[in-house]
Amino acid sequence: MTELCRLEQLDTTGSLGLTVDLGRGPEEIFVVRRHDVVRAYRNSCPHTGGPLEWQDDAFLDDEGEHIVCATHGALFRIDDGYCLAGPCRRQSLSAVPVRVEGEKVVLA
Numbered sequence: 238m239t240e241l242c243r244l245e246q247l248d249t250t251g252s253l254g255l256t257v258d259l260g261r262g263p264e265e266i267f268v269v270r271r272h273d274v275v276r277a278y279r280n281s282c283p284h285t286g287g288p289l290e291w292q293d294d295a296f297l298d299d300e301g302e303h304i305v306c307a308t309h310g311a312l313f314r315i316d317d318g319y320c321l322a323g324p325c326r327r328q329s330l331s332a333v334p335v336r337v338e339g340e341k342v343v344l345a
């Protein structure tokens with residue numbers, strides 16, 4: 238079981254960037270939380286492949302309702318990484334399977 242972070246590291250609507258080895262060497266991912274929903278995605282925008290955050294650990298819009306790509310403003314659903322608006326509309330972020338075990342977020 239690989240622990241990614243603790244729930245307390247994510248605010249109620251928060252996000253956290255991490256570097257983890259998913260079996261192909263170190264990769265940049267991020268974990269997002271909105272209330273009881275916790276998801277993780279590779280930190281790679283479908284539009285250009287670049288990172289999404291606008292500053293360290295900041296992957297969400299002001300309302301904490303969507304993942305936002307800082308480069309061109311694409312908006313993604315937290316629940317499944319689907320792009321709702323922006324240049325990569327209808328594409329999706331690459332999910333990293335995670336689950337919550339007690340107070341920990343772990344790779345599933």
Ligand code: FES
Pocket residue numbers: 282283284285286287306307308309310311323324325
């Ligand atoms: S790089 Fe993400 S929207 Fe263009």
